[in-house]
Amino acid sequence: MRAVIEPFPALSPVPTLPVVAALQSIVPDGELVRGRTVLCSGDAAVSLALLVVAAATQAGSWLAVVGVPNLGLLAASEQGVALQRTVLVTPADNQREWASTVATVVDGFDVVMLEISRNITVSDARKLQTRIQARRAVLVVVDTARQRAVQSVFVPDVVLHTTTQQWHGLDDGAGHVQSRDVRVQVSGRRVPKPTQHCIHHVG
Amino acid sequence: MIAVDVTRVAVISCPDWQAVAAQCELQSRLRHEPCVAVLHAQRVVARTDVAASRGVLIGMRRREAQAACPELRIAAHNPERDRLMFEPVVRAVGELVPLVEVSTPGVILLATRGPSRYVGGDEVLAARLHAIAQSALADISAGVQIPFGVSIADGRLTAMIAAAQSARNRAPVVVAVGQSVQCLAQLPVAVLSDFAEVDRGVVSLLQRLGLAFLADVVAVKPAMLIGRFGPVGREMHRLASGLDRNPPITVEPPPERASTHRFDAPVEDVNTIVHVARGVADELVSHLGAHGASCVRLHICMQTDHGEQTDRVWYQPEGLTAAAMAERVRWQMEAWVAARGITSGVVLLRFNPVGLRAREGRQLGLWGGTTQADEWSARAIERLTATLGADSVQVAQWHGGRDPAEVFALTAASLVDLEHRGEPSPVGERVWLGALPSPSPSRVYAEPVSVLVLDADGKPLTVSGRHELSAPPAQIKIDQRVYDVVSWAGPWPVEERWWDPLRQRRMVRMQLVITRNTLPQALLLVLEFGKWWIAASYA
Numbered sequence: 008m009r010a011v012i013e014p015f016p017a018l019s020p021v022p023t024l025p026v027v028a029a030l031q032s033i034v035p036d037g038e039l040v041r042g043r044t045v046l047c048s049g050d051a052a053v054s055l056a057l058l059v060v061a062a063a064t065q066a067g068s069w070l071a072v073v074g075v076p077n078l079g080l081l082a083a084s085e086q087g088v089a090l091q092r093t094v095l096v097t098p099a100d101n102q103r104e105w106a107s108t109v110a111t112v113v114d115g116f117d118v119v120m121l122e123i124s125r126n127i128t129v130s131d132a133r134k135l136q137t138r139i140q141a142r143r144a145v146l147v148v149v150d151t152a153r154q155r156a157v158q159s160v161f162v163p164d165v166v167l168h169t170t171t172q173q174w175h176g177l178d179d180g181a182g183h184v185q186s187r188d189v190r191v192q193v194s195g196r197r198v199p200k201p202t203q204h205c206i207h208h209v210g
Numbered sequence: 211m212i213a214v215d216v217t218r219v220a221v222i223s224c225p226d227w228q229a230v231a232a233q234c235e236l237q238s239r240l241r242h243e244p245c246v247a248v249l250h251a252q253r254v255v256a257r258t259d260v261a262a263s264r265g266v267l268i269g270m271r272r273r274e275a276q277a278a279c280p281e282l283r284i285a286a287h288n289p290e291r292d293r294l295m296f297e298p299v300v301r302a303v304g305e306l307v308p309l310v311e312v313s314t315p316g317v318i319l320l321a322t323r324g325p326s327r328y329v330g331g332d333e334v335l336a337a338r339l340h341a342i343a344q345s346a347l348a349d350i351s352a353g354v355q356i357p358f359g360v361s362i363a364d365g366r367l368t369a370m371i372a373a374a375q376s377a378r379n380r381a382p383v384v385v386a387v388g389q390s391v392q393c394l395a396q397l398p399v400a401v402l403s404d405f406a407e408v409d410r411g412v413v414s415l416l417q418r419l420g421l422a423f424l425a426d427v428v429a430v431k432p433a434m435l436i437g438r439f440g441p442v443g444r445e446m447h448r449l450a451s452g453l454d455r456n457p458p459i460t461v462e463p464p465p466e467r468a469s470t471h472r473f474d475a476p477v478e479d480v481n482t483i484v485h486v487a488r489g490v491a492d493e494l495v496s497h498l499g500a501h502g503a504s505c506v507r508l509h510i511c512m513q514t515d516h517g518e519q520t521d522r523v524w525y526q527p528e529g530l531t532a533a534a535m536a537e538r539v540r541w542q543m544e545a546w547v548a549a550r551g552i553t554s555g556v557v558l559l560r561f562n563p564v565g566l567r568a569r570e571g572r573q574l575g576l577w578g579g580t581t582q583a584d585e586w587s588a589r590a591i592e593r594l595t596a597t598l599g600a601d602s603v604q605v606a607q608w609h610g611g612r613d614p615a616e617v618f619a620l621t622a623a624s625l626v627d628l629e630h631r632g633e634p635s636p637v638g639e640r641v642w643l644g645a646l647p648s649p650s651p652s653r654v655y656a657e658p659v660s661v662l663v664l665d666a667d668g669k670p671l672t673v674s675g676r677h678e679l680s681a682p683p684a685q686i687k688i689d690q691r692v693y694d695v696v697s698w699a700g701p702w703p704v705e706e707r708w709w710d711p712l713r714q715r716r717m718v719r720m721q722l723v724i725t726r727n728t729l730p731q732a733l734l735l736v737l738e739f740g741k742w743w744i745a746a747s748y749a
Contacts, residue, residue, distance in 0.1 A: 050729055050731060051749065053652040053749040068583055069584070069586075076656075077655050077656055078652070078653070079614055079650055079651050079652045079653055081617045081618060081654075082649065082652040084618070085649055093605065094587070094604070094623055095605070095606070096594060096603055097602040097604075098598070098602070099602075104597075108594065108598060112590060112594065114586070115590020115593075116586075116587055117583055151749055153726075171729055171730055171731070174697070174723045174732050176699075177699045177732075178699070179682060179697060179698060180679075180682065181699060183646075183721060184649065184723075184732050184748065186649070187730075187748075209649050210649035210650070210652065
């Protein structure tokens with residue numbers, strides 16, 4: 008009899024969080040690698056960011072949404088975000104408290120979602136990213152600016168830039184918004200070769 | 211025969227306290243409402259006597275309740291209010307009996323052995339408590355008749371049932387020593403769910419098994435009940451026999467059960483005290499857990515450096531978690547401050563677990579239960595609440611509604627028990643008639659943006675009383691910038707709460723796709739108060 012010693016498949020070398028099936032072919036490594044920063048930008052940024060974190064929250068991770076104003080909670084629940092493990096934090100306006108608030112958030116949550124705002128300085132962003140790496144959390148940054156940012160305060164490991172091509176479901180006066188075709192451009196530090204995907208996105 | 215493991219207790223209980231508290235609050239704003247019901251997750255959880263006599267039942271939906279009683283006033287579920295409104299009663303009773311137990315707002319329990327001997331017998335004590343409760347409630351109610359009952363009996367369940375009877379008779383009820391079993395025997399099994407938090411499904415199964423009365427449950431061998439129902443079966447058998455729910459722990463009690471914390475300097479800030487209490491509670495819970503026990507009744511004692519002291523016992527049948535203990539400290543502190551019983555900082559905090567239960571009933575699921583992530587997040591939430599304030603740290607709770615903004619309401623995370631929280635949206639109640647079809651917009655504006663909608667001739671778009679558009683939309687104008695409309699759908703009329711002049715809404719919804727920087731963008735527009743607004747967008 009031959010003894011075959013196989014590596015344990017469950018013990019992957021890099022700790023990761025799952026993503027939904029629709030994104031597995033788009034996100035590098037097919038998973039969210041802990042310690043990384045994912046930037047979702049473009050005109051479907053919010054919706055895509057919710058989809059990115061959905062599977063992780065369902066698997067038991069807690070999500071903190073820090074200063075994403077006017078977030079549609081129903082949309083979050085439709086994308087699959089487990090709202091029983093989601094906490095919405097409104098940070099104080101001034102910049103110093105923003106940094107300390109986010110530091111506390113990173114200590115307690117596996118996934119942190121925040122939106123780019125003018126309050127965030129480059130040094131704060133760097134400190135935050137270092138902390139995310141040390142704590143093995145995942146940072147999802149939302150940037151709804153339509154043009155692709157040349158220079159961001161964050162240095163994202165993965166950039167998912169979205170461009171809506173077409174909306175389906177509306178006909179002059181009839182129907183309702185059902186889905187859209189979104190072009191997702193994947194780039195970033197950890198992406199060796201930028202790729203482009205077209206996805207059929209509901210939401 | 212007197213059962214050895216049963217405590218003789220007195221109960222002061224106000225049935226449907228949540229509704230009564232809501233009613234008293236309205237009364238204090240000079241609005242007299244005889245019919246009040248409190249809704250939680252769209253179901254009636256409490257209602258006043260008058261509303262009950264009109265046919266409003268616990269568990270009804272909003273519409274059913276309003277159909278039964280058209281003048282019904284619906285109040286929101288507010289545990290904070292229930293607790294604060296009840297505080298004067300607890301304080302008044304506390305003047306006669308120093309150590310009282312508040313399990314839920316509206317119910318006070320106290321062990322009668324000492325107080326009975328002090329005032330001279332159970333009857334005298336019951337009469338005294340009745341008089342105290344009556345005067346305290348009269349002060350709160352400002353003219354409203356508040357139903358309440360006072361009773362003394364062996365064991366919690368008998369005392370609770372006797373208190374309900376006393377509330378109907380408006381006179382205290384005393385069940386003689388050793389008479390509890392006879393009193394319980396003839397009662398239907400439904401009292402187990404009404405007064406002892408046994409699951410309704412289990413009680414219904416008992417009924418279908420032919421065990422209609424508690425005497426029938428007692429007649430069944432405990433082993434059979436345990437075999438069929440597990441730990442709940444044993445609890446039911448004990449309750450039906452007039453005993454306390456959990457047998458006293460027979461093993462040696464863990465040493466150094468009481469945890470005491472002495473502050474180096476007097477502390478005046480409630481948040482600091484609660485923070486320290488959390489640490490002490492963590493130690494206590496893990497200490498008890500190591501001995502296979504969890505705490506169901508906790509005696510919290512605090513002292514100031516001027517020598518003032520507050521004592522109270524808290525009860526939770528499933529066992530208190532560390533977070534729950536810290537929360538009880540906060541409540542007790544707030545009550546103490548409100549009663550002006552405190553003139554200096556706190557120097558001593560003591561947790562004494564007076565009631566323990568074996569932990570066998572709290573087996574968590576193999577994959578479910580509390581994880582490390584839950585614990586970390588709970589701590590982070592606590593710290594954030596302390597630094598930012600309760601309103602800046604929120605969680606979503608399902609509320610229901612037609613508007614995408616209304617379906618989930620935000621509540622302060624510190625007010626929600628995050629450990630025992632299921633999915634916020636109840637299955638099967640998701641879609642409301644007239645709700646916006648899925649997918650929902652990912653940005654819902656708290657303050658809608660005003661917008662001008664124009665037709666092909668550049669004239670403003672209007673909607674007639676018959677919900678007809680004056681012309682198809684061609685362009686919209688936001689802040690003097692014009693965008694072309696690619697496609698559209700609607701108008702969909704929404705008319706809500708037309709019977710209520712304050713909360714009524716009448717509007718028309720429309721979905722548009724516009725071109726913005728050559729890219730399509732979908733928007734949800736609303737026509738309300740004669741103006742178009744961007745209510746939400748699909749970002």
